[in-house]
Amino acid sequence: GRGASRGAATFDAARVVVAPFVDRTGDSALAALPTMAADWIIQGLAAAPTVRVVPVTTAIALARDDAEREGTVRGGATAETLARETRAATVVSGSVYRSGDALVLQATATDARTNTVLGAIAPVRTAVGPGGAVPFAALDTLRARVVALVAPQLDPRLATYARSASRPPSFEAYRAHAMGLERFVALDWPDALRWFRRAAAYDGGRWTLPVVYE
Numbered sequence: 001g002r003g004a005s006r007g008a009a010t011f012d013a014a015r016v017v018v019a020p021f022v023d024r025t026g027d028s029a030l031a032a033l034p035t036m037a038a039d040w041i042i043q044g045l046a047a048a049p050t051v052r053v054v055p056v057t058t059a060i061a062l063a064r065d066d067a068e069r070e071g072t073v074r075g076g077a078t079a080e081t082l083a084r085e086t087r088a089a090t091v092v093s094g095s096v097y098r099s100g101d102a103l104v105l106q107a108t109a110t111d112a113r114t115n116t117v118l119g120a121i122a123p124v125r126t127a128v129g130p131g132g133a134v135p136f137a138a139l140d141t142l143r144a145r146v147v148a149l150v151a152p153q154l155d156p157r158l159a160t161y162a163r164s165a166s167r168p169p170s171f172e173a174y175r176a177h178a179m180g181l182e183r184f185v186a187l188d189w190p191d192a193l194r195w196f197r198r199a200a201a202y203d204g205g206r207w208t209l210p211v212v213y214e
Helices: 002-009 033-046 056-070 079-086 136-154 158-163 171-185 189-205
Strands: 012-018 088-099 102-111 116-120 124-126
Touching: 012 033, 012 056, 012 079, 012 136, 033 056, 033 088, 033 136, 033 171, 056 079, 056 171, 079 088, 088 136, 102 136, 116 136, 124 136, 171 189
Parallel strands: 012 088
Antiparallel strands: 088 102, 102 116, 102 124
């Protein structure tokens, strides 16, 4: 009816928000992975000029506030909450869990205008190395599958842009960057700066994204 039309009009059809993934592993060594997964997907989506992607720091803050308010799992903000707060018509959410010796990442896209699930990706399975290191190929596969899922709703050129996006030089650098993002949102500037500088120092300082936050 008329109320539904007014509600639908509040959403931005070209805007997408990616929630930090829900960590169901219970493994502290993987604490940065939910943010890493969301941020890497966001970088792929943001490569398309006609798509407006909510910054990862905003998504982290909203997820944290929602978890504290509702007592939910860290990172478990509902699609409805994220859509309402950001006016994004498309919400991507996901989780990380263990299945035997493997780590599994899964993601779902929801259309906030109709409150319907657009689809879910085929789960990404990967091994976990020493110290919680995850092969970056797993995050690449995750991003490619999410982009393929949401592209028809956002921009048909999206897949091409995502394939050409640059790859961080190492898992260790990206994990340090994700930890810096978490501390940045928590307003712990000194600790955030330490993490960003650590990320920038990996691989001879060839990766410059963390320096932007300084």
